[in-house]
Amino acid sequence: MAEQTFAEGSPRMIVAGATGFAGALAAHLLWRHPRFELVAVTGRSEVGRRLDDLYPRYRVPLRIEELDVDRLTGDPDASDGIDAAVVAYPHACRRPHGGTAA
Secondary structure (H helix, E strand, O other): OOOOOOOOOOEEEEOOOOOHHHHHHHHHHHHHHOOEEEEEEEEOOOOOOOOHHHHHOOOOOOOOOOHHHHHEEEEOOOOOOOOOOOOOOOOOOOOOOOOOOO
């Protein structure tokens, strides 16, 4: 697996919705950026498949996971949680309970 290079103390990021074109592109940009650490890519389809198998030109060698916010955020005082997320869901996608986002 290709190593990601990033500065120490870089924000830890995920891309939710990485199986779509915009999400895959966002993952590619974060993977190559020296000031961000891409720790996970999530999607509702293609779970378990590597993103670089789905989008070879972007060369992001992470496996697509189901979004598990509890696992990804971890303990707020620990260093293994995430700092931010890029959400690249389709425009028509809405929250599961049907509520509106503020």
